[in-house]
Amino acid sequence: MVKLLIVDDHAVVRSGLMMLLNGKNNIEVIGEASEGDEAIQKAKELNPDVVLMDLSMPHGKDGLTATQELHALMPNISILILTMHDDEEYLFRAIHAGASGYILKNAPHEDLLGAIESVSSGNAYLTPSATKVLMSGYLDRVKKGDNADSFAILSEREKEVLEWIAKGYSNKDIAEHLVISVKTVESHKSNLMEKLGLKTRPELVKYAMKKGLLHFE
Known part of the structure; x- marks a missing residue:
């Protein structure tokens, strides 16, 4: 069973994700948090396998900072960024902060389930547009x-x-x-x-x- 902690500043989003994910593909949602400091505290208490982390949380510690701190404290936890930011700079900063994966909020439900499964197994996951960004950058340098x-x-x-x-x-x-x-x-x-x-x-x-x-x- 993959133990999942959901982190998002919107209660409606957290509830929707919980309904979507809990019990699917061997996933158990064991907790939720509305900002970074709460996410770190809940992770210490619950020891999830995967943290599903939003980036933009204006009423508390942001997702990037929380990812970096949580990765340093508990490197065994996989952090999957779930965000609306289809932006290469956010992508690179998230990877550097220690995220295991990066997926957009408009991705199909099946992709999100697959991403959670992937990072929980110790693999990396990048949304297709993010993979394209990385490949494009590499090809540009080659050219x-x-x-x-x-x-x-x-x-x-x-x-x-x-x-x-x-x-x-x-x-x-x-x-x-x-x-x-x-x-x-x-x-x-x-x-x-x-x-x-x-x-x-x-x-x-x-x-x-x-x-x-x-x-x-």
């Missing part, structure tokens, strides 16, 4: 002729800034961590994009993943 030399031309400080960007930190946060000005961070970011031939922050995240700057357990 651009990306190789080891592109990383070699970066300064040590630029590599540091790239790593913090990839982890989802804002320019202000990076400046505080590295004890430099926000203007200097923006300058390093601009230089990174010029040297690597990239145009957006998500492209920098993809590049960092390819170069092994993000480490997943």
Whole structure:
């Protein structure tokens, strides 16, 4: 039996998911939470196999932060992100935070059941659109002729800034961590994009993943 904890700030959504999932495909819903801190506490009390985690919970700790903290505290629990955000930056940040899977709220019920089964077995699950994002990023880099030399031309400080960007930190946060000005961070970011031939922050995240700057357990 797969023990499931549902985390969403909307009571109606939680009730609907419970009715949909409880008793299906060997799933038992053992609890629910409305925000991140409550989710972590319930996970400690109930020790679920899978946590079904929403990202946007404005009246408490958000899903990304809760995922990161819960993964650090209880790495044996699989966290499946269930969200409306079909956005590559959210996807990469969720993976880096320790999520085992990422699926959209508009996905068919059968896909959600399959995703829970997959992550409970220790496998990863990505919604088809997320898989397409990853593949697209890889193919784009291949077409651009990306190789080891592109990383070699970066300064040590630029590599540091790239790593913090990839982890989802804002320019202000990076400046505080590295004890430099926000203007200097923006300058390093601009230089990174010029040297690597990239145009957006998500492209920098993809590049960092390819170069092994993000480490997943």
